[in-house]
Amino acid sequence: MVEGIRIATAEEAKENKQYLTSLQELLFQLADDDFILAYRGSEWLGLAPHIEEDVAFSSISQDTMGHSVMFYEMLEELEAGRADDLAHLRSPDAFRNAILVERVNGEGHYMEEPQYDWAYAIVRFYLYELFKLVRLESLHRSSYQPLAVIAQKMMTELRYHLYHWQVWMEHLVNGSEESCSKMKQALEKVWSDVADLYTFGPKGEEMVRFGLIEGEALLAQRWMEKARQALESYGLTWPGKPEPAQLSGRAGQHTEEMVCAVATLSEVYRLNPAANW
Amino acid sequence: MINQYEKTDEKTYNEQMDAFMARIERGEKIEADDWMPDDYRQQLIKLISMHGVSEIMGALPEKEWVPKAPSLRRKLAIMAKVQDEMGHGQLLIRVAEDLMAPLGKTREDLLDDLFTGRLKFHNVFHMEAPTWADAGVIGWLVDGAAIITQTMSLDTSYAPYARALYRICAEEKFHAQHGESIVLTLAEGTPEQRDMLQDAVNRWWPALLMFFGPPEDGAISSNQQRNMQYKIRTQTNEELRQAFFNKYVPRIFHLGLTLPDKTIRFDEAEGKWHYQQPDWEEFKQIVKGNGPCSKQRLQLRTMSYKETQWVRDALLGNQREVV
Numbered sequence: 001m002v003e004g005i006r007i008a009t010a011e012e013a014k015e016n017k018q019y020l021t022s023l024q025e026l027l028f029q030l031a032d033d034d035f036i037l038a039y040r041g042s043e044w045l046g047l048a049p050h051i052e053e054d055v056a057f058s059s060i061s062q063d064t065m066g067h068s069v070m071f072y073e074m075l076e077e078l079e080a081g082r083a084d085d086l087a088h089l090r091s092p093d094a095f096r097n098a099i100l101v102e103r104v105n106g107e108g109h110y111m112e113e114p115q116y117d118w119a120y121a122i123v124r125f126y127l128y129e130l131f132k133l134v135r136l137e138s139l140h141r142s143s144y145q146p147l148a149v150i151a152q153k154m155m156t157e158l159r160y161h162l163y164h165w166q167v168w169m170e171h172l173v174n175g176s177e178e179s180c181s182k183m184k185q186a187l188e189k190v191w192s193d194v195a196d197l198y199t200f201g202p203k204g205e206e207m208v209r210f211g212l213i214e215g216e217a218l219l220a221q222r223w224m225e226k227a228r229q230a231l232e233s234y235g236l237t238w239p240g241k242p243e244p245a246q247l248s249g250r251a252g253q254h255t256e257e258m259v260c261a262v263a264t265l266s267e268v269y270r271l272n273p274a275a276n277w
Numbered sequence: 278m279i280n281q282y283e284k285t286d287e288k289t290y291n292e293q294m295d296a297f298m299a300r301i302e303r304g305e306k307i308e309a310d311d312w313m314p315d316d317y318r319q320q321l322i323k324l325i326s327m328h329g330v331s332e333i334m335g336a337l338p339e340k341e342w343v344p345k346a347p348s349l350r351r352k353l354a355i356m357a358k359v360q361d362e363m364g365h366g367q368l369l370i371r372v373a374e375d376l377m378a379p380l381g382k383t384r385e386d387l388l389d390d391l392f393t394g395r396l397k398f399h400n401v402f403h404m405e406a407p408t409w410a411d412a413g414v415i416g417w418l419v420d421g422a423a424i425i426t427q428t429m430s431l432d433t434s435y436a437p438y439a440r441a442l443y444r445i446c447a448e449e450k451f452h453a454q455h456g457e458s459i460v461l462t463l464a465e466g467t468p469e470q471r472d473m474l475q476d477a478v479n480r481w482w483p484a485l486l487m488f489f490g491p492p493e494d495g496a497i498s499s500n501q502q503r504n505m506q507y508k509i510r511t512q513t514n515e516e517l518r519q520a521f522f523n524k525y526v527p528r529i530f531h532l533g534l535t536l537p538d539k540t541i542r543f544d545e546a547e548g549k550w551h552y553q554q555p556d557w558e559e560f561k562q563i564v565k566g567n568g569p570c571s572k573q574r575l576q577l578r579t580m581s582y583k584e585t586q587w588v589r590d591a592l593l594g595n596q597r598e599v600v
Binding site: 039042043045046047048049050051052054055058059061062065066068069072083084087088110111112113114115116118171172175176178179182264265267268269271272275276277 | 333336337340341343344345346347348349350351352353356357359360363364366367370409462465466467469470573576577578580581584585587588589590591592594
């Protein structure tokens with residue numbers, strides 16, 4: 001780690017090419033994680049188990065989408081391209097989100113015959129946001145000051161999200177036999193993708209060296225401690241350290257599900273990216 | 278039993294009724310726990326539950342465009358808008374629930390009525406929304422039409438409905454601005470964007486006319502008459518439609534758009550708009566559930582409800598344990 005490094009503005013970050021590249025790579029991971037998961041959340045609109053939840057879940061998805069916009073706008077400031085172009089014009093292999101967030105909500109399409117899995121939604125959002133908290137706590141100490149400031153703001157919202165998911169975890173694990181078994185299955189499914197979350201991809205070491213974020217292993221350990229304590233408190237068995245993921249979203253490897261997601265998200269924008277929408 | 282005087286003598290009921298009507302005529306507001314005649318309650322349940330489920334069903338055509346909204350800002354705005362619609366549905370269903378409680382009916386019964394087609398939802402939400410411009414037109418004109426009917430209902434004699442509407446109207450104004458912003462951007466955009474917008478206006482026009490219900494032609498239905506006596510509503514379908522024309526027809530023309538009705542004109546002497554009637558037979562078919570998207574949208578709602586039945590069962594199980 002380069003000791004005592006502190007970059008106050010986008011202008012300053014642009015002066016060091018290597019620093020800039022690492023920072024942009026990190027911001028793409030942050031922006032894409034939130035953007036794609038918020039999209040999955042928005043597919044649930046109107047389909048949640050009850051109306052009150054629909055309103056609450058939508059609010060969380062909006063916060064998450066809002067966070068992705070903040071990250072894309074930081075990238076725009078760093079001359080990575082226009083925020084809207086970054087969100088809508090990149091090909092799927094240019095996305096740096098973790099595989100976990102791109103997985104579909106279940107069988108079917110959001111407009112037709114969605115057989116969405118509420119247990120998967122809860123476990124995925126909960127464990128993702130728990131990791132996001134750990135990541136934001138680390139980003140709060142980032143060498144890039146604008147990122148440190150934004151991380152602080154996001155953490156406030158995140159605490160409410162986590163509280164929401166915790167209530168659901170508690171209720172469904174301890175609800176009926178059926179709900180408990182569905183939650184266990186969902187946990188297993190999330191677990192097979194979860195290791196990709198706390199990897200930083202090919203430029204990870206540089207990010208750490210520049211003090212942009214702390215190391216993968218450290219974040220993984222912090223997240224696992226929190227996750228273990230939480231899962232056990234709900235009466236679930238700790239599934240053990242997650243296996244390394246099959247695909248690395250951080251390196252631009254994605255599933256067919258991601259290709260469809262990007263096509264949907266950019267369908268209208270691509271009609272004419274130069275037009276005002 | 279809703280009517281606590283049902284089993285007592287007729288006179289007592291009549292006295293109650295007279296006192297109730299006197300309150301209405303004095304412009305007093307009725308609260309959920311106040312005495313009210315059965316058909317006042319029934320009219321309110323019908324009106325408010327239809328309004329509530331329409332908000333919820335109304336989220337579905339717009340929801341189609343949430344992920345596809347063509348910029349990050351538009352994505353955020355339309356997500357918030359659809360969330361508001363669900364929130365309105367929630368507020369209204371809560372009001373309906375209180376009215377249904379003395380009848381031993383619950384939200385589940387209400388949703389069941391929706392799924393089986395006994396409870397209708399607004400004609401506009403049976404229609405297709407095939408382009409992004411439809412999302413704009415829904416926000417601008419459908420929400421615009423809703424503001425007109427809901428503003429009238431702010432004066433309703435039933436206080437809990439008025440309070441819900443007060444909140445709803447405030448948000449609907451933002452929605453109309455959101456829709457107007459999409460529409461203005463398309464109107465000032467490329468020829469393709471303008472064409473997309475014009476097509477959407479053409480597509481939505483008949484449904485917008487139908488939104489207010491058939492014209493009375495001097496013969497106000499007994500249903501409307503009763504609602505007006507009870508001061509549940511204060512204006513007729515046609516008066517509301519004319520108010521919509523006053524507000525929006527000039528704006529539509531101002532954007533250089535046309536209407537698929539060459540006959541529409543304002544008669545200065547009569548002070549009213551003449552226009553081509555939509556096909557009211559088609560309207561009946563649409564609200565009966567035979568519109569272009571009726572089955573698909575209802576299927577979406579029914580299916581998602583069934584898919585998550587296990588969740589509600591688990592939550593209820595928890596509650597029973599607490600009790």
